Amino acid sequence: MAQVSLAGIGKTYEGAGANTIAGLDLDVQDGEFLVLVGPSGCGKSTTLRMIAGLEEPTAGEIRIGGRRVDGLEPRERGIAMVFQNYALYPHMTVAQNMSFGLRLAKLPRAEIRRRVEGAAETLGLSGHLDRHPKALSGGQRQRVAMGRAIVREPEVFLFDEPLSNLDAQLRGQMRAEIRRIHDRLSATTIYVTHDQVEAMTLADRVVVLKDGRIEQQGSPQELYDRPATRFVAGFLGSPQMNFLAATVRNGALDLGGGAVLPLPSGRPLPEGRRLDAGIRPEAFAAAAPEDAAFHATATMVEHLGATSLVHFSHAGQDCAALMEPARAPRAGQPVHLSADPARLSLFDADSGRAV
Amino acid sequence: MTAIDAQGTVAAARARRTPRQKRDARVAYAFLAPFLFLLLLFQYVPLAMMAKNAFMDYSLLNPDAAKFVGLLNFSDMLYFDDARESLAATFLFALGVVAIVIPLGFVLALFLDSKLPARGIVRTIIMLPVVTSAVVVATMWNFLLDPSNGLINGVVTAMGLPRQPFLTSPDQALVMIAVMTAWQQVGFAAILFLGGLQGVPKELAEAARIDGATARQVLWNITIPLLSRTTLFVVVIMTVFSLQAFAPAFLMTDGGPQDSTNLIVYHIYKTAFVMQNAGYASALSVLLLVIVLGISLLQMWLLRARWNY
Numbered sequence: 001m002a003q004v005s006l007a008g009i010g011k012t013y014e015g016a017g018a019n020t021i022a023g024l025d026l027d028v029q030d031g032e033f034l035v036l037v038g039p040s041g042c043g044k045s046t047t048l049r050m051i052a053g054l055e056e057p058t059a060g061e062i063r064i065g066g067r068r069v070d071g072l073e074p075r076e077r078g079i080a081m082v083f084q085n086y087a088l089y090p091h092m093t094v095a096q097n098m099s100f101g102l103r104l105a106k107l108p109r110a111e112i113r114r115r116v117e118g119a120a121e122t123l124g125l126s127g128h129l130d131r132h133p134k135a136l137s138g139g140q141r142q143r144v145a146m147g148r149a150i151v152r153e154p155e156v157f158l159f160d161e162p163l164s165n166l167d168a169q170l171r172g173q174m175r176a177e178i179r180r181i182h183d184r185l186s187a188t189t190i191y192v193t194h195d196q197v198e199a200m201t202l203a204d205r206v207v208v209l210k211d212g213r214i215e216q217q218g219s220p221q222e223l224y225d226r227p228a229t230r231f232v233a234g235f236l237g238s239p240q241m242n243f244l245a246a247t248v249r250n251g252a253l254d255l256g257g258g259a260v261l262p263l264p265s266g267r268p269l270p271e272g273r274r275l276d277a278g279i280r281p282e283a284f285a286a287a288a289p290e291d292a293a294f295h296a297t298a299t300m301v302e303h304l305g306a307t308s309l310v311h312f313s314h315a316g317q318d319c320a321a322l323m324e325p326a327r328a329p330r331a332g333q334p335v336h337l338s339a340d341p342a343r344l345s346l347f348d349a350d351s352g353r354a355v
Numbered sequence: 356m357t358a359i360d361a362q363g364t365v366a367a368a369r370a371r372r373t374p375r376q377k378r379d380a381r382v383a384y385a386f387l388a389p390f391l392f393l394l395l396l397f398q399y400v401p402l403a404m405m406a407k408n409a410f411m412d413y414s415l416l417n418p419d420a421a422k423f424v425g426l427l428n429f430s431d432m433l434y435f436d437d438a439r440e441s442l443a444a445t446f447l448f449a450l451g452v453v454a455i456v457i458p459l460g461f462v463l464a465l466f467l468d469s470k471l472p473a474r475g476i477v478r479t480i481i482m483l484p485v486v487t488s489a490v491v492v493a494t495m496w497n498f499l500l501d502p503s504n505g506l507i508n509g510v511v512t513a514m515g516l517p518r519q520p521f522l523t524s525p526d527q528a529l530v531m532i533a534v535m536t537a538w539q540q541v542g543f544a545a546i547l548f549l550g551g552l553q554g555v556p557k558e559l560a561e562a563a564r565i566d567g568a569t570a571r572q573v574l575w576n577i578t579i580p581l582l583s584r585t586t587l588f589v590v591v592i593m594t595v596f597s598l599q600a601f602a603p604a605f606l607m608t609d610g611g612p613q614d615s616t617n618l619i620v621y622h623i624y625k626t627a628f629v630m631q632n633a634g635y636a637s638a639l640s641v642l643l644l645v646i647v648l649g650i651s652l653l654q655m656w657l658l659r660a661r662w663n664y
Contacts, residue, residue: 052565053564053565054561054565074565079565087562152566
């Protein structure tokens with residue numbers, strides 16, 4: 001049973017206004033895979049480091065498995081952590097790296113052997129146990145770092161941007177591997193990343209942080225489909241959501257440049273209200289000129305293989321739409337698009353909150 | 356055959372150099388020339404002369420009477436006790452300096468690496484002796500260690516202990532000059548250690564703490580092993596420096612009492628300029644050169660990169 005709960009956690013650095021966490025409340029369920037995501041400086045790494053015990057909060061309390069741990073040393077918290085740059089001990093072999101914590105804990109030799117060999121097997125490191133980190137590839141080093149965490153059989157796994165030093169292909173592989181290991185060990189996992197793809201693919205629950213506050217939390221799909229703020233909408237999803245300045249006029253949404261969309265059903269809005277309309281690139285569809293809401297000229301077309309990303313300018317705003325390659329125009333050609341009003345996200349133009 | 360092949364390859368490589376590379380090389384040599392010239396004139400020419408003189412019976416008073424004696428100077432080193440005794444004192448001195456400087460320098464570096472407010476001042480304080488002239492330091496310590504009026508004996512007697520002879524005792528003199536030299540050099544060692552400490556990624560200590568290590572276990576299992584290269588470097592620097600020490604023996608003890616502080620460089624100086632036996636002094640110098648060279652080569656061999664971080 002290892003629930004992690006943060007209550008009113010605050011962190012203030014001396015002489016720094018930015019990068020401060022103020023009154024963060026967060027509960028992570030036993031066995032949950034929670035991803036903390038946000039732009040750099042949002043406080044996600046600091047939060048993780050406070051859970052780990054590498055930094056002390058200046059306010060609030062942290063509990064792991066019901067036990068208050070703030071003020072305790074990292075070793076007393078029942079956690080293991082994987083660092084961004086692996087933090088492997090360069091003077092130790094893979095086996096020594098993985099067994100370091102167990103040796104400190106004075107576990108019996110046979111038990112250490114069993115655990116290290118088990119983890120090495122799981123991670124495909126069995127042939128490398130006698131090597132030093134220097135002789136390993138980036139992906140292998142990452143595996144050793146994970147092995148070092150696994151052998152300690154912690155109640156809580158903490159990951160601090162573990163994949164950001166790997167190339168794209170390896171990142172995809174390791175992502176799958178991390179999720180597989182989580183499913184097997186079902187330990188509570190808190191994972192920090194700035195990569196929204198990792199957040200979307202790994203998480204049971206995503207917590208989006210901004211300026212030390214929780215902007216929104218929920219399942220990846222929930223956040224993707226119903227972002228609570230313009231910030232969340234822009235942060236999750238690749239390619240990014242398009243934002244257009246809109247005004248409610250005659251019971252419809254005037255997006256400027258002659259584009260008018262019906263208001264999403266069941267959401268009556270006052271006449272003249274200024275909004276930001278968010279349209280995901282895949283919510284656009286090619287349409288006949290007479291049915292289309294958007295008429296523009298393609299400024300650039302990126303062929304992604306399965307789809308093409310068509311860039312165009314609408315009412316002075318850069319936009320992008322995902323289209324089938326066969327139907328995508330070439331740069332300089334006219335493009336006519338419609339957008340599904342049901343897939344529209346509307347945000348207050350001033351507060352940025354969803355309406 | 357291979358040699359010719361190799362030369363051919365080198366020639367081909369040289370021929371392939373572009374005009375721009377040639378011009379760059381010329382400029383580089385032009386910039387290096389003044390320094391290389393001075394190095395040659397004041398380092399390598401005297402070195403060569405010394406090597407030649409090591410095989411001569413030679414006096415500075417009458418250089419024209421120099422005569423070739425083969426390996427006589429070197430066999431004299433084995434025949435008489437002076438070289439052996441002086442080297443023994445010198446190595447003992449070096450051992451003392453290293454034994455004090457390494458732990459103390461390391462602890463100071465740990466202190467300087469922490470976030471204490473007085474750090475800047477302490478850093479200046481410990482570097483001050485390093486940049487102070489050895490003559491000034493030796494003179495000051497002469498006052499401090501004076502058997503009758505010295506400050507240190509003042510403290511010793513105030514604590515109710517018997518007055519110590521220090522530099523006037525054959526048992527204590529070498530220890531005292533080693534302590535003094537260590538005091539002077541510890542700041543330098545601390546700065547070198549500090550550089551090493553700051554090169555160790557912070558995540559390693561953090562990872563170790565998460566792995567369950569206490570502060571002491573982090574120090575013992577992570578920091579110290581990772582600083583082994585720095586430590587070796589400091590040991591070698593301090594050893595070589597101590598082997599070349601001259602000022603303490605010259606200014607404080609005159610090599611005495613009973614030759615107990617007759618450091619090798621001071622012995623060489625006395626042999627050449629007091630005893631007027633420059634040939635034998637040159638031979639001793641060659642021996643010292645070989646020893647220092649040997650230590651340096653050993654260091655380079657041990658410092659081959661095993662792992663990095």
